[in-house]
Amino acid sequence: MLTWFPTPYPGELFYGILCRYYLSSGIREHNIVKRQLFGNRAGIKMATLYPNAAIHAVLSQLPKGVYDGRDMIVHHTPFAYYTRMYSINEREALLDDLLQGRSKTPTHLWKTFPRGDYALRYCPLCVQEDAQIYGEAYYHVEHQIPLSGVCVRHKCRLRQIAVANPRLTLNNSFYPLSAMETDKKPDMDISPAELRVSELVREYWMLPASVSPPTCNNLYQTILNCGYMTIARQTGIIVDKDKLYVALCNYHGADAVEKAFGAHITTSMANRLKTWEQLVPDRYIMIQAMLGLPTKNVFDPEPVPDKLREKMECMAAQGGFCTLRQVARAIGLKQYEVNAILRHYGMAPFWREEIPGKSQTARQGLLRCTVDEAELERIRQYSRELGYRCEGAFALDCIRYVMEQGNTPHKD
Numbered sequence: 001m002l003t004w005f006p007t008p009y010p011g012e013l014f015y016g017i018l019c020r021y022y023l024s025s026g027i028r029e030h031n032i033v034k035r036q037l038f039g040n041r042a043g044i045k046m047a048t049l050y051p052n053a054a055i056h057a058v059l060s061q062l063p064k065g066v067y068d069g070r071d072m073i074v075h076h077t078p079f080a081y082y083t084r085m086y087s088i089n090e091r092e093a094l095l096d097d098l099l100q101g102r103s104k105t106p107t108h109l110w111k112t113f114p115r116g117d118y119a120l121r122y123c124p125l126c127v128q129e130d131a132q133i134y135g136e137a138y139y140h141v142e143h144q145i146p147l148s149g150v151c152v153r154h155k156c157r158l159r160q161i162a163v164a165n166p167r168l169t170l171n172n173s174f175y176p177l178s179a180m181e182t183d184k185k186p187d188m189d190i191s192p193a194e195l196r197v198s199e200l201v202r203e204y205w206m207l208p209a210s211v212s213p214p215t216c217n218n219l220y221q222t223i224l225n226c227g228y229m230t231i232a233r234q235t236g237i238i239v240d241k242d243k244l245y246v247a248l249c250n251y252h253g254a255d256a257v258e259k260a261f262g263a264h265i266t267t268s269m270a271n272r273l274k275t276w277e278q279l280v281p282d283r284y285i286m287i288q289a290m291l292g293l294p295t296k297n298v299f300d301p302e303p304v305p306d307k308l309r310e311k312m313e314c315m316a317a318q319g320g321f322c323t324l325r326q327v328a329r330a331i332g333l334k335q336y337e338v339n340a341i342l343r344h345y346g347m348a349p350f351w352r353e354e355i356p357g358k359s360q361t362a363r364q365g366l367l368r369c370t371v372d373e374a375e376l377e378r379i380r381q382y383s384r385e386l387g388y389r390c391e392g393a394f395a396l397d398c399i400r401y402v403m404e405q406g407n408t409p410h411k412d
Helices: 014-025 030-041 054-059 069-076 088-099 107-112 124-134 166-172 192-206 218-225 241-252 254-261 267-274 282-291 307-318 324-331 335-345 373-385 391-404
Strands: 229-232 236-239
Touching: 014 030, 014 054, 014 069, 030 054, 054 069, 054 088, 069 088, 192 241, 192 282, 218 236, 218 267, 218 282, 218 307, 229 335, 236 267, 236 335, 241 254, 241 282, 254 282, 267 282, 307 324, 307 335, 324 335, 324 373, 373 391
Parallel strands: none
Antiparallel strands: 229 236
16 A cells, blocks of 8 residues: 555646655665555556556555546546547547556557657746745646647746656656756747647647547648649549648748658558548647647537538539639639549539530521620630630520520510
8 A cells, every 4th residue: 555645736747746756755766666656567667658557556556536547547647648539439448448457558659659868848937836836846748748849838948857768767767857957947939830739739638538530520621721732633632742741841840840740741641631540649730730720620520611612512503604614714723623523522514515616606597796896805805715716606605505594585
């Protein structure tokens, strides 16, 4: 039975709670304290970003009902962030495994965790503020998520604690933040993009456990709505991967984008983003920040409008005298792209077929009309814009169109 186990501070990292227990124990041999906390599992990794069986090992030694295991995992580890893109059922299954002491870090997570010299982080101003409020500084969960580099509260850059070989060292020993040497002067030189990304990381972590990606993909649709699309003859509308990558680099900087996406966005990557199969939130957040899309809209089950489809449907509903060439010009696309769009949306063509040449004029009769030079030039120009090769064919098609509309006068 563990005595005097600390009460967690708001948003305190689970490893930090263990560090404060280490301080309060008065014992300076790290291995002895680990055996107290974890029993025969003293070799367990206690400082991983994704929670493991360490939580169950500790809470099982505390009086029943003193601490809520679910609350400890959700609010004192980055679990909610790393499982945000899972379905509710999948997240609950993972949570239940942790509560029962069955832990297995999903492969895609440990493969994406930082390596090398990545250590726990802190905000210099939070250190000062926490010391004033609680009497000691502590590690905040939101500061440890690698994609976040800024303290959202104080808008200053996060710092790392100075430990050698942190990945191994932190799992074997206790390094309370209040006992570490920390920078006193904050670095306020941050970009709007860095701050926005950190804000979104915090939002993803703090969303209710019931929030998961909806059936629709509003982020993907917003990518298309913002013009990052290309139209293929066979596959219809897809993301313009190169254009999107360049835009991300312009917003976040090339180094940050390469770290998250690699050297370029692949077709497979774009497809996984579309179907929510990219389970680490980092790439969604990078794109979301650049697009200026609120988190509420990302997870809203109500689809955002497809602007291109709305435009096409509006043109179809208006009807009128138009040709494929005119439709293509109106929406700034090539004619084959318009056809591909209609196939993509399952819409029928709504324009008039272009009538070639004078061959359409009846040979048996001749229709004449007199117009002045200015009006004749307007007719010629308009017929060319619609794709007619001569104004006579255009005039004849206009007459046929009017008659097809049912506007022929009837005798009483």
